[in-house]
Structures are given as structure tokens and as C-alpha cells.
Amino acid sequence: MLTKRRFGLWTGILAVGFGTVVGFTALAEDAPVTPDGTPAYIVKDGQVDKGTYNGYRRFHATCHTCHGFDASGSSFAPNLTDSLKRLSYDDFKDVVVNGRQNQGATGDRVMPSFGLDPNIMEHLDDIYRYLKARADGALPGGRPQRLGG
Amino acid sequence: MKVLSRWLLASVAVLAAGSASANDSILKNQANPNNWASQLGNYAGQRYSPLDQITTNNVKNLQVAWSFSTGVLRGHEGGPIVVGDVMYIHTPFPNKVFALDLNNPGRVIWKYESVQDPTVIPVMCCDTVNRGVAVADGKVFLAQADNTLVALDAKTGKELWKAKNGDHTKGETLTAAPLVVKDKVFVGISGGEFGVRGHLTAYDTNSGKMVWRAFSTGPDTDVKIDPSKTMMMGKPIGQKDLGVSTWPGEEWKRGGGTTWGWYTYDPDLNLIYYGTGNPGTWNPVQRAVDKDRNKSDNKWSMTIFARDPDTGEAKWVYQKTPFDEWDFDGVNENILADIPINGQQRKVLVNFDRNGFAYTLDRATGELLVAKKFDPTVNWATEVDMTTGRPKVVDKYSTFANGEDKNTTAVCPAALGTKDQQPASFSPDTGLFYVPTNHICMDYEPFSVSYTAGQAYVGSTVSMYPTPNSHGGMGNFIAWDAAQGKIVWSRPERFAVWSGALSTKGGVAYYGTLEGYLVAVDMKDGKELWRFKTPSGIIGNINTYTHNGKQYVAVLSGVGGWAGIGLAAGLTQESGAQAWHNAVHPGHAEGTGVATAGLGAVGAHQSLGEYTQLGGVLTVFHVPDQK
Numbered sequence: 220m221l222t223k224r225r226f227g228l229w230t231g232i233l234a235v236g237f238g239t240v241v242g243f244t245a246l247a248e249d250a251p252v253t254p255d256g257t258p259a260y261i262v263k264d265g266q267v268d269k270g271t272y273n274g275y276r277r278f279h280a281t282c283h284t285c286h287g288f289d290a291s292g293s294s295f296a297p298n299l300t301d302s303l304k305r306l307s308y309d310d311f312k313d314v315v316v317n318g319r320q321n322q323g324a325t326g327d328r329v330m331p332s333f334g335l336d337p338n339i340m341e342h343l344d345d346i347y348r349y350l351k352a353r354a355d356g357a358l359p360g361g362r363p364q365r366l367g368g
Numbered sequence: 369m370k371v372l373s374r375w376l377l378a379s380v381a382v383l384a385a386g387s388a389s390a391n392d393s394i395l396k397n398q399a400n401p402n403n404w405a406s407q408l409g410n411y412a413g414q415r416y417s418p419l420d421q422i423t424t425n426n427v428k429n430l431q432v433a434w435s436f437s438t439g440v441l442r443g444h445e446g447g448p449i450v451v452g453d454v455m456y457i458h459t460p461f462p463n464k465v466f467a468l469d470l471n472n473p474g475r476v477i478w479k480y481e482s483v484q485d486p487t488v489i490p491v492m493c494c495d496t497v498n499r500g501v502a503v504a505d506g507k508v509f510l511a512q513a514d515n516t517l518v519a520l521d522a523k524t525g526k527e528l529w530k531a532k533n534g535d536h537t538k539g540e541t542l543t544a545a546p547l548v549v550k551d552k553v554f555v556g557i558s559g560g561e562f563g564v565r566g567h568l569t570a571y572d573t574n575s576g577k578m579v580w581r582a583f584s585t586g587p588d589t590d591v592k593i594d595p596s597k598t599m600m601m602g603k604p605i606g607q608k609d610l611g612v613s614t615w616p617g618e619e620w621k622r623g624g625g626t627t628w629g630w631y632t633y634d635p636d637l638n639l640i641y642y643g644t645g646n647p648g649t650w651n652p653v654q655r656a657v658d659k660d661r662n663k664s665d666n667k668w669s670m671t672i673f674a675r676d677p678d679t680g681e682a683k684w685v686y687q688k689t690p691f692d693e694w695d696f697d698g699v700n701e702n703i704l705a706d707i708p709i710n711g712q713q714r715k716v717l718v719n720f721d722r723n724g725f726a727y728t729l730d731r732a733t734g735e736l737l738v739a740k741k742f743d744p745t746v747n748w749a750t751e752v753d754m755t756t757g758r759p760k761v762v763d764k765y766s767t768f769a770n771g772e773d774k775n776t777t778a779v780c781p782a783a784l785g786t787k788d789q790q791p792a793s794f795s796p797d798t799g800l801f802y803v804p805t806n807h808i809c810m811d812y813e814p815f816s817v818s819y820t821a822g823q824a825y826v827g828s829t830v831s832m833y834p835t836p837n838s839h840g841g842m843g844n845f846i847a848w849d850a851a852q853g854k855i856v857w858s859r860p861e862r863f864a865v866w867s868g869a870l871s872t873k874g875g876v877a878y879y880g881t882l883e884g885y886l887v888a889v890d891m892k893d894g895k896e897l898w899r900f901k902t903p904s905g906i907i908g909n910i911n912t913y914t915h916n917g918k919q920y921v922a923v924l925s926g927v928g929g930w931a932g933i934g935l936a937a938g939l940t941q942e943s944g945a946q947a948w949h950n951a952v953h954p955g956h957a958e959g960t961g962v963a964t965a966g967l968g969a970v971g972a973h974q975s976l977g978e979y980t981q982l983g984g985v986l987t988v989f990h991v992p993d994q995k
Contacts, residue, residue, distance in 0.1 A: 267907060276815055279829035282560070288831075292930070294441070295495065295981050320486065331490040336823035362775065362811065362831055 257308045260352040265368040274349030275363055277342040289360030290353050303354035312345055326346040383709035385607060388787035390728025391548050394504045397451050404450045404758055404911040405543045407500045408791055410705035415793035417912045420873040421919035422991055427876050427888045427897045429991045434473040435918060443928020446545055447499025447909035456508055457986055461496035462487060463512045467525060468916045479526030484514040486535045488615060491562060494930035496596055497543050504548040505573060511542040511555045529576035533569055537822045540564050547631040549640060549677045552579055556627030560697060563622030563825035580680035584625025584644040584668050585611045592680045599684040601757045602735050614665040622819055624648045625669040629699030630791055639674045639683055641702040641717060651814035651827030652768040653692040661768060665690035665712060670698035672719060674734060688962040689723050690758060693767040694748060694782035694812060696723035705794045709737055709851045715919045718850045720792055720803055725752055726989030728850045740853030741804060743786045745835050748779050767812050775813040776874045782832040783811035791909060795871040798891055800856055801848040802877045804865035806844050847881050856893040866931040868909025881907025882931060885977035904983040905930055918990060926984035
């Protein structure tokens with residue numbers, strides 16, 4: 220219970236050090252969540268749970284062309300390692316599903332709707348896991364390794 | 369016309385012999401070296417000027433004559449066109465066009481700005497670039513991001529007609545510069561990362577009516593191939609409908625083969641040349657027939673097409689990368705030149721492909737003459753089999769052999785290619801090609817992906833980094849002998865050289881850098897003669913022209929494009945390239961510098977963002993008169 224509470228406090232981070240405390244099952248490593256049901260991630264010795272890894276891949280197949288490698292943004296679209304510090308999980312889902320249009324300093328900024336894209340919608344929780352791990356500073360840039368290879 | 373080289377006279381002779389008027393106004397404008405009449409300088413795509421007022425001796429005195437802000441940020445590819453006293457420049461989305469008065473430098477004669485649906489922006493994979501306008505018959509042709517081809521009155525900027533070439537809700541956009549031949553204007557299509565089915569389309573220059581469209585994939589009738597006539601590797605193709613049978617199921621319908629590069633034309637042979645891009649998804653497993661690479665060429669992606677501009681009929685084809693596994697998007701320009709090969713003068717076409725091989729082909733027949741690596745670190749294939757024309761793929765670097773969900777590492781070149789869209793130059797004086805290149809490798813992990821119209825259809829992650837165990841930089845500017853297939857000299861650059869090159873009779877070649885330098889080098893040995901820092905990184909193409917008898921050099925700055933977004937932000941720490949992190953948006957640099965063995969102080973640099981920021985600016989240079 221103690222660990223779980225901590226887990227919640229840290230918005231789902233199970234960073235190096237915590238990982239060894241809890242006997243996570245294989246299932247939990249696939250798709251960890253916080254007690255309130257928000258997708259969470261596990262980062263242990265530089266390795267991540269399968270969901271977070273999948274999020275890394277899905278992000279870098281679609282989102283990175285605007286949001287930059289490692290979600291660190293570009294002149295085209297915001298740095299999500301900042302945005303995800305502020306956006307709640309529900310906010311995040313809302314923007315991805317419905318899109319958004321802003322007048323940015325660099326001209327039109329447009330976030331398309333991904334509501335009909337299975338490459339995003341079927342992996343929305345995993346993409347959130349990855350981005351949240353990046354935003355929390357738990358995961359450095361680059362390609363993470365999967366827990367258990 | 370003070371300067372009229374033998375080359376020019378020869379060209380004029382050839383063009384004049386070339387039958388039913390290529391396009392009289394373009395031929396006339398191109399024949400006069402005081403103009404820079406088309407994006408690639410001439411129909412042959414040589415980006416060479418017979419002007420020789422600026423030489424290896426006086427280029428050190430080159431300085432800014434005037435400059436002009438386009439008012440648009442984002443990546444500025446392509447370059448200015450000059451016809452007579454007017455310069456035409458364009459911008460990225462929203463695709464403004466300015467006609468500038470050279471008699472009153474920088475004064476706007478007219479401005480065109482379209483109203484486009486901003487939902488086009490996110491379906492442009494690699495920035496909202498546009499590669500420029502074409503000017504012919506008193507009209508300016510612009511291919512807008514939202515798939516509108518528009519003809520403007522060159523005198524007033526007034527819209528004459530519009531044609532719709534595609535649908536952005538399916539991921540289709542336009543970025544390429546149109547080409548005008550006779551009474552037709554040709555446009556391609558972009559969207560290779562969105563499962564678009566590529567095509568080249570001819571429109572009537574007077575009415576905007578579609579004349580023909582030739583697809584890159586599908587049945588022969590759609591591709592305008594006659595398998596009994598269209599040549600491939602020296603003989604008719606033979607088999608029917610390879611554009612269908614080399615794909616699993618109906619994958620050809622979202623098979624890519626987009627046509628966003630440059631188009632060239634030989635008036636004598638009456639053939640237009642262009643390349644098609646990567647096949648559909650980047651996951652090769654989903655493009656394999658019976659899980660067998662040998663059945664899965666994914667034709668006609670990655671193919672050089674020679675077509676009759678009147679009918680669209682394919683005269684010959686050559687597929688450079690059958691069954692692509694690396695996104696070696698084969699759209700690069702095909703430069704036409706007449707050079708001796710094995711002691712015999714040949715009419716050739718030279719293509720510096722993304723895959724790292726430079727191909728020299730007979731441009732009348734498509735016969736493959738030379739295929740050599742133009743960066744020695746290219747490793748995905750050992751060589752090209754000169755009998756079959758196929759690359760010999762190294763299994764270790766085959767993302768198909770390694771399979772889905774496996775990270776294939778240290779593939780050279782990266783998906784950006786040894787060269788991307790940045791057009792090279794050919795000098796008839798030296799017989800050499802001057803080529804802006806990338807020097808970057810990658811890790812590539814393909815995985816299963818679903819298709820939804822209008823959404824990205826990629827299915828792979830790519831990490832890129834400077835070529836390991838090299839000079840530490842990410843680019844080179846090289847001189848290439850296309851007859852021998854050899855590098856003559858090579859200049860390392862800190863960043864990818866993403867700017868179109870210019871060679872001149874004055875013995876000076878020019879290119880731009882991502883940091884924003886315009887660099888002049890001696891064409892003899894690549895030695896630097898001069899450089900100047902423009903306000904933003906250069907991914908545009910250099911041109912030269914005269915006004916009132918004086919030679920000028922002009923370029924659009926404005927960093928962006930794939931080089932400026934993905935690459936600049938994206939190199940990972942795996943080879944010590946963390947320095948590139950956050951390149952176009954400083955403030956987050958967390959790197960340690962590019963691992964470097966050369967290039968002087970490269971190791972000290974932190975990111976592209978420390979060198980340059982967004983901003984579209986035209987800069988025009990001259991050598992001031994002696995006092």
C-alpha cells in the first residue's frame with residue numbers, strides 16, 4: 220500500500236529504485252496504471268514497460284514529424300515534454316481526438332484530429348505513457364530498451 | 369548578352385533542332401544567361417551559368433547588394449526566377465508569390481497570396497515547403513500546398529485559371545515546382561507518408577484542363593506503360609501489370625511512388641524525366657508478396673521514368689531500389705548532360721539517389737552505364753549488379769530480413785538519403801557534377817501499421833546520427849565524375865548540405881548551409897573562396913543572373929524542411945550526436961557535442977538553434993564596382 224500511494228503521488232512514475240520494490244506481474248509491466256486508472260509507466264535501469272516502448276514507437280511513426288524527435292518539439296509544434304507537465308490525461312485525449320488550431324508566432328499551427336486513426340487511437344494510452352515519462356524527466360531522449368528485452 | 373559560351377551555343381543548336389517548340393518562351397529565356405529562367409536553370413537541370421564576371425579571383429569581394437523579407441517563416445526551398453527586369457520569388461505555406469522590380473531593387477510589382485485551408489499544414493510531412501514557380505508564356509505557375517495549380521498573369525499577378533490536382537483530406541499535397549513543356553504544365557503529388565498513390569499530371573497551360581495523368585503504381589494502362597514497348601534495362605518490360613503483381617493484395621492503391629522532386633526535359637528526344645518516391649508504408653513486411661522479397665519489387669515506386677510529354681507514354685523505366693526497406697525515396701532530379709564515357713560521347717542522365725548510389729544512364733534508352741556510391745560509407749548494399757540493375761542488399765542492414773519489431777542499426781545512409789531534394793549542378797566546362805550531400809546514418813525499426821485515409825501511414829521509427837567513424841559532420845559538398853563513378857573532391861560540412869548548388873563559368877561553385885552561410889568554392893579543388901552568413905539557414909537553391917550588364921547571385925534563406933525539423937531536432941545520443949537535440953528550438957540543449965575527428969571546432973557546437981532561427985529572406989549579392 221505504501222508503495223501504491225507513492226506511486227500515485229508520483230503520477231505513475233516508477234523510476235529506478237522503486238522498480239525493485241514491487242513485484243510487478245508481466246501484465247502490469249505491459250500496461251501499468253495509477254490507482255485512478257490513468258496510464259502510467261515503468262522506467263527501471265533505463266528500460267521501460269512494453270506499453271511505454273510501444274508509445275515511443277507510435278509517437279515516432281506519426282507525431283514526431285511535427286512534435287520533434289523525443290517529443291522535444293520543433294518550430295512546427297510544441298515541445299510535449301513541457302505540455303504534458305500541464306495537460307491532464309483527459310486534456311491530452313481531447314486534443315488528440317479532436318485536434319486544435321492555434322495562431323502561433325510562427326504562423327498557423329494546426330493539430331489535426333486523430334480520432335479516426337487506429338495507429339493513434341488504439342495506442343493512445345501507450346503514447347501518453349511515453350510522453351508522460353518524457354515530461355516527468357524519467358526517460359531521456361533516444362530509443363528506450365524494453366524491460367525483459 | 370556579353371557571355372555566350374560554347375555550351376550555350378551548343379545547347380541552342382540542340383534545342384532548335386528539337387522539333388515542335390519545347391516551349392518557345394522558356395527556350396528563349398533559357399538561352400539568355402542574363403536570366404535565371406527556371407528553377408534548375410535550364411530544361412537539362414544543370415544549374416550551371418555561363419556568366420563569368422564573378423570569378424575565383426574576385427569572388428572574395430562579393431557583398432550584399434540588397435535583401436528582402438518574405439514575411440513567412442518555415443522552410444524556404446526552391447529559389448528565385450529572373451526574367452528580364454523582374455524577379456519572381458515564392459514562399460512556403462501560404463505560398464505567397466512576389467514579383468520584384470530589379471530596376472528598383474526589392475520593390476514589389478505585385479503580390480499573390482492564396483487563401484488555403486490550414487488543415488493542409490499537418491499533412492505536410494516535412495514542413496510546409498514549396499520548391500518554386502515556373503514562368504512561361506507570360507504566366508507564372510504555382511503549385512499550392514492545398515493541391516491547387518494556379519496560373520497567374522506574369523505582369524499583374526492576376527489569377528488566370530486554377531486546377532485541383534488532389535485532396536489533402538487523403539494526405540495529398542503539392543510541394544514540387546511545376547515544369548512547362550510546350551503547351552503543358554506538369555505537376556506531381558506529395559504525401560508518400562500518407563499512403564498516397566503517386567502520379568504525374570499534365571495540364572493545358574492555356575485552360576488548366578487536365579490532359580493526361582500517369583500513375584506510379586497499378587495496372588499498365590494507369591501507369592501508361594506498354595510492356596511490349598516500354599524499355600527496362602535495355603529490353604521491353606515484357607510482363608504485364610507489374611505495378612499490381614509486385615504488391616500484396618491491393619497495397620498498390622496506397623503504394624506511394626509520389627512525385628515531389630524535380631522534372632527535367634530533353635527537347636531533342638522529346639522526353640521528360642522524373643523519379644517516383646518510396647512505396648507506401650515504411651514497414652516492408654506489409655509490402656511483401658508471400659513474404660518473398662523476390663516477388664515484391666513494389667513497382668513502380670523508386671523508379672526513374674522517361675515519358676513522352678505529349679501523351680504521357682513511358683518510353684523507359686529504371687527502378688533504383690526495388691522493394692525499399694529504408695525510405696530511400698527515389699524522387700531526386702535527373703540531370704541531363706553530354707559526356708564522354710569510355711571514349712565515346714554519350715547523352716546521359718545522372719541521378720544522385722537517396723540510396724547513396726549515383727546512376728549514369730543513357731537517357732534515350734535507359735541503359736545503365738555507371739552505378740557507384742557517391743559516399744563511400746554507404747553500406748546497405750555492396751554494389752549494383754550491372755546486368756540486372758539491382759542493388760546487392762546486405763542482409764545485416766535489411767529491415768525486412770531482420771523483421772518487424774526488430775531495430776536494424778547503423779544503416780548508411782539514413783532515410784534522408786545521401787542526397788535529398790537539394791538539386792546538384794553540372795558544369796559543361798569541367799564535365800563534373802557538384803553535389804550537396806548528407807552524411808548521416810540511422811537505426812530503423814519497422815512495425816505493423818493500419819491505413820486510414822488522410823492519416824500518416826509510416827510504420828517505422830528512425831533514429832538518425834552523423835555517420836560514425838567519419839569526420840563528425842553531417843554533410844559533404846562533393847565534385848563527382850559521372851563517367852568514372854568517382855568522387856573528385858569532397859568538402860566536409862557540419863550539417864547536411866540541404867541547398868541546391870550552382871556552378872558557373874567563372875570557376876566558382878556556390879551552395880548554402882543549414883547555419884545560413886552562402887559558400888563559394890573553387891570548382892577545381894573545392895577550396896573555399898568566400899562565405900557570408902545570411903539571416904537564416906539555407907535550404908533554397910542558389911541562382912545567378914545579370915541586371916544592367918552586372919552579375920548577381922541570389923538565394924532564399926529560411927531554415928526548415930526535413931533537415932530543419934526532424935533532423936535538426938532529432939539526432940539521438942547513440943553516436944554522441946545529442947548536440948543536435950532541440951536544434952531549431954534552443955533552450956533545451958542537453959548534449960555533449962558531436963563526436964568528431966575532423967571539421968575543426970565542430971565538437972564544440974551544441975545545436976543548429978545556436979546558429980540560426982526561422983525566417984524567410986532573399987539576399988542578393990554582387991561585386992561592387994571598383995572606385
